[in-house]
Amino acid sequence: MKFYKVGGAVRDHLMGLKHKQSDIDWVVVGATEEELINLGFTKINADFPVFLHPKTKEEYALARKEHKAGRGYKGFKTDFSRNITLEDDLYRRDLTINAIAEDENGKGYIDPYGGIDDINNKILRHVSKYFKDDPLRLIRLARFYSNFKPLGFEVADETFTLLKEIIDSEELAIIPRERILLEIKKLDAKTNRYEFFSFIHSLEALSQILPSFTKLLNDQTDNLRYIDEMSDQGLPTDFLLISLIPIRKQSFDSDKFKEFLEALKIDLPVSNKFKLAGQTLCSLAQACYEEISTQQLIKLFDQYSKCGRSEIFEAAFILIKQSNLGDRMITKRIEFLGKLLTEVEKEFNKVDK
Numbered sequence: 001m002k003f004y005k006v007g008g009a010v011r012d013h014l015m016g017l018k019h020k021q022s023d024i025d026w027v028v029v030g031a032t033e034e035e036l037i038n039l040g041f042t043k044i045n046a047d048f049p050v051f052l053h054p055k056t057k058e059e060y061a062l063a064r065k066e067h068k069a070g071r072g073y074k075g076f077k078t079d080f081s082r083n084i085t086l087e088d089d090l091y092r093r094d095l096t097i098n099a100i101a102e103d104e105n106g107k108g109y110i111d112p113y114g115g116i117d118d119i120n121n122k123i124l125r126h127v128s129k130y131f132k133d134d135p136l137r138l139i140r141l142a143r144f145y146s147n148f149k150p151l152g153f154e155v156a157d158e159t160f161t162l163l164k165e166i167i168d169s170e171e172l173a174i175i176p177r178e179r180i181l182l183e184i185k186k187l188d189a190k191t192n193r194y195e196f197f198s199f200i201h202s203l204e205a206l207s208q209i210l211p212s213f214t215k216l217l218n219d220q221t222d223n224l225r226y227i228d229e230m231s232d233q234g235l236p237t238d239f240l241l242i243s244l245i246p247i248r249k250q251s252f253d254s255d256k257f258k259e260f261l262e263a264l265k266i267d268l269p270v271s272n273k274f275k276l277a278g279q280t281l282c283s284l285a286q287a288c289y290e291e292i293s294t295q296q297l298i299k300l301f302d303q304y305s306k307c308g309r310s311e312i313f314e315a316a317f318i319l320i321k322q323s324n325l326g327d328r329m330i331t332k333r334i335e336f337l338g339k340l341l342t343e344v345e346k347e348f349n350k351v352d353k
Contacts, residue, residue, distance in 0.1 A: 002028070002104070004086055007025040008025070010101065014116060015119055026058060026059065026061070027089050031062060036051050036062075039054070048078070064080045086110060090112060090113065094127065094131060097115045122148075123155075124144055124153055124154065125156040125159055129162065132162040143196060146187065146194075167205050167208070170208065172205055173211070184268075210268070211267060212263035212267050213267050239316075242277055245257060257285065261282070279303070280313060284316045288320050
């Protein structure tokens with residue numbers, strides 16, 4: 001029985017990047033489920049032999065092989081037998097930079113597919129032709145690309161060929177919406193989010209992933225650049241999704257905004273927080289772009305109180321302000337509303353006491 005550190009922790013260490021403790025994964029070669037359980041490991045996945053270490057609580061998985069047996073990212077049959085080698089396990093992984101292992105004592109790397117060379121040459125390359133068997137890998141690759149493009153990484157030409165095969169298979173459309181949302185949530189707050197969505201859009205794959213929303217975009221890729229201005233704001237995921245909606249214009253069309261919002265709700269299993277965030281941004285945008293009545297202002301204050309003066313309003317202000325850089329009139333109105341709402345909050349606090 002042998003243990004090897006694998007995945008993101010190994011890759012990030014070689015790239016000189018920090019990694020989260022939760023990113024440390026291990027693969028176990030030459031063992032069975034029963035043997036790991038007898039050593040005190042706890043099984044945490046009903047479908048796969050993945051275990052928590054009794055002391056470190058890091059994840060350990062039995063080495064496995066897999067082959068395509070159906071459509072979608074779950075359409076695989078797996079083999080977890082004792083005779084599966086480390087090389088077999090690494091061969092099933094998506095990119096060469098993710099197919100590097102480190103021995104248990106941290107004294108050496110096992111790199112059968114050239115991942116270290118690809119890190120040094122700043123290349124995102126598939127491990128094998130079986131990359132195309134899992135449509136979710138296109139979305140994962142877009143995430144890695146958006147993370148590592150600032151470091152100079154590019155996608156290998158031959159990998160683009162397999163991405164096209166994934167798109168042509170139309171299997172992206174059958175990935176569970178929850179799984180797509182999970183990948184989007186993995187985007188770091190400082191990730192170049194424009195690159196993520198723009199990469200997918202450039203492959204003509206966005207229509208399979210967000211069909212209702214893409215139909216409204218009408219292939220206006222400039223709308224996606226709107227996200228670029230938000231990428232360093234540290235906005236929560238709900239606002240990352242809402243920032244996809246183009247609102248850069250002098251007169252705000254609330255009906256069109258709500259249409260975009262409904263489309264995103266159809267395409268992804270968004271949270272109640274997302275819905276509240278959308279309503280809040282719509283109300284604030286109307287207040288910033290239009291002369292609103294006293295009644296509408298009271299409604300805005302009421303909504304503000306229901307949000308609990310939370311990050312939702314703060315993020316909404318950031319989105320509107322960033323989307324109108326250079327527009328002094330809108331900026332002044334945003335500042336005015338911000339001061340007004342601050343005074344309202346003081347009044348709420350007095351009542352609370």
